Amino acid sequence: MFFESQQFDTRLKKPFGWSDNVFRYCDFAHINAEGGDVDSVFVSCTFEKCDWYWGIFNLAVFVQVKFTNCTFRGTAFSGSKFIECEFVDCEFTLDNLNSECSFEDVVWYGCIQKNCKGLAIQNTSNGSTWR
Template sequence: MFEYQNREYEDVDFGSQEMRDGELVNCTFVRCRFAYGSMEEILTTGCRFTECDFRGASMNGSIHTDSAFENCKFTEANLFAAKFDSCKMTGSDFAGAKLDGFTVVRGDWSYTNLRQTRLDRQDLRGARFFEADLSQTSLQKADLRGADLTRCVLAGAKLQGADLREAILDGVDFKSLDVKNVRMDREQAVLFMRAYGAKVD
């Protein structure tokens, strides 16, 4: 086990390094590569990763608290049972990532690519998904209460059993949604009906 504190790295390739069970505290990484690396159960606190490459990395069981992953690539990474607590994930790409059992505690997921991912039964309460791409994502029985889904792309998303109460849905294309068995509050139901031309007094 290792621990890095208050370090800065730029354009460094960590992919071949053994980083499992390590701890990173208040470190900064710019354009670094962790592709296909071993990062199981790693802990990050207050770290910042900018334009870093985590493609195919094994990050299962990792825990990230108050860290930022801005414009990073997580394509095909293994994030099984990983936890992101109050993290900033803006602009990151999760295409093909394994997200089963991962945990989101609020945080900012704006502009992320979560297309075609499986987020069934996830607790996503209070998270921010401003203009995120959630098209064809499976969100069945997910808890999205209070989440910010402003201008989020949800075309083809599976929402059966999801809870959207108190979520912000401004700019969402309701006509692209299948809302069967979706829990909505009254205000959202009115917006949905108006999208189909209903006049609601």
């Protein structure tokens, strides 16, 4: 499904989920999600004050997306791509089993992070660029 210029506050509109969708110019705020797969494409979207617990972002694509005051607890970003994204005041923390967020095979290109905790440059060992 294709979503354009929509506002999502606290949750997605049912029956749609985070899989196999394209979101363009959408704003997400106060989303609190536990578990679940996210493998959609996000273009020029914003995420503000969202909280993911045990999220599984497998092969998700983010292009020119801004994350502000978001928390990711024990979240896996396997094979995801972040192109010209910005992370501001975000936290990547442990889950209740003391597992860190994982960034296996993630591609970062031209991304910016400001005042983030747990999103270390050393997690980007594939030669990706940060500004």
